[in-house]
Amino acid sequence: MTNPTGEQYEIVSGEHRAVITEVGATLRTYTVEGRHVVRGFEAHEVIKGGRGMQLLPWPNRIRDGRYPFDGTTQQLALTEPKRHNAIHGLARHVVWTVTEQAADAITQRVRIYPQSGWPGTIEATVTHQVSERGLQVTVRATNIGSTDVPFGYASHPYLTVGEETVDDVSITVPAASYLEVDDRLLPVRVSPVDGLPEDLRSGAPLGPTNLDTAYTDLERDEDGRWRVRLALGDRQAELWGDSTMTWIQIFTGESFRNLSIAVEPMTCGPDAFNPGPTHEGMIVLAPGKSYTGRWGVTGQ
Template sequence: MSVSGAQSPTGEQYEISSGPYRAVVTEVGATLRQLRVDGRDILAGFGPGDRISGGHGQQLLPWPNRLRDGRFTFRGTRYELPLSEPERHNAIHGLVRWSGWELVGHTEDSVSQRITLFPQKGWDTTLRSTITHRLSDRGLTVRVEAENIGDRAMPFGYAAHPYFTLGERAVDEIEVTAPAASYLEVDDRLLPTELKPVDGTTRDLRSGTPIGERNLDTAFTDLQIDPEHRAWRIRLALGERETYVWADANHRWVQVYTGADRRDLGVAIEPMSCGPDAFNSAITNDGLVVLEPGDTYHGSWGVYGR
């Protein structure tokens, strides 16, 4: 799809639909650009002629969130990545979010895309990743597969970065219910310092209260899994509208981001397989996997609402 005769900044636009749901996924970053139910936005997305900002809808791998100084040591080898967050001297959000993903399947209700990440500065194996967005009358399911097709073992983590809206004037109005018992304290570079219980703090979202004046850019863990669905669920609600974000047990963390200076951009709910700086920190490496040659990571998350 072109925009005003020019190629969209996010490449091809892949539309899918099923029942009341409609979504658009882009070539660049396998990014979830739009998600609607009954004609109303669930996703705080962006237009086909816009550039991605704030990580909206992007797929983050082979690590989520931040790596301190862009450095990590694995099996005795020191790796150094480009500092993609130079103001905090971190490497952030992986290596594939600005790349074009190959289309491998597109039907009325699903789109599958693949990327091959070759060895480069700070990354030393070949990783083939496939993302499938699929709609049904029950909402959106995103399936993630990452296979190490190279000759070296490497650590691996994954996250998605969708922002959500319920028609609010500011995120303060949104009620959030998140079944998380622990949250991560961070320093001024947003790197981990301590894991703490949410009990008695403003980070306790288990009872479902409006965001209000809370400024969240917080990683949560110890997420309660619903045994019936074998997934955790976060509920966003405002008036008659509600949205559920869910993820399977391979996503042991979630980042909740409300914005600091801008409160009208939606709230980000980011399923993560491991926590910030997991390649370095024992505090956040729960869920971190090591992909030996031939190993594959699988994970699923999704959204439904009204």
């Protein structure tokens, strides 16, 4: 019987093990010494909540699936009908082709062709690699068409530190600002986190707070990476993003609560293809131009 996410590809280095799927180049599991650091799903399950998926050529939401680009109004399918939005790009539920595979790494490729609401052609590759330093993900997207295209990227892993309830998890998000949103989770304004429940810089337990919140103005370490840290007892998990990842989405969500915490590295905020407080994060790829970014996970 075929799995809902197609072929399953295991990569291993010492005590580090990850499974990547054919559909969506999805990070299904990542364990260290047999303990889950990324909480994914079983091979026979259908993905829910975007768990482990690659989100491109845009992450998060586009208002009404509509945006202006190069003098034309583009109209995408409304893939979040409840909120009347287009969500999480065009590459989640399609087959990605393996181009390189080793014991500790795998590279997969997808092409996205012109279609309703999407004006050009891009080719994207994602490489997952494990080592004693953890899991690293490298994404590269190239405009192989003849017209400019807008672009954004994110991934949707859920981190876990062995919690029974996320209330007990201590979380540190090094962000000075967050995105205020309306009831459709679309941008209103970027505001300071000071004195608000959205301020997660102290590393306190999450408690009963439900989050589906985008953060920016990120504090970076000397290596140029920001790091979100989760801790519980002797367990720790950390997700980092490089200089291209200028936003972080933290998601608990009531329907997924107690199932771990999504930490999403993003190149742009929600609705970045439209004028507004997140628009400056939109990348424009001219024909022949590429984007390359990296993020990763460590844990114990």
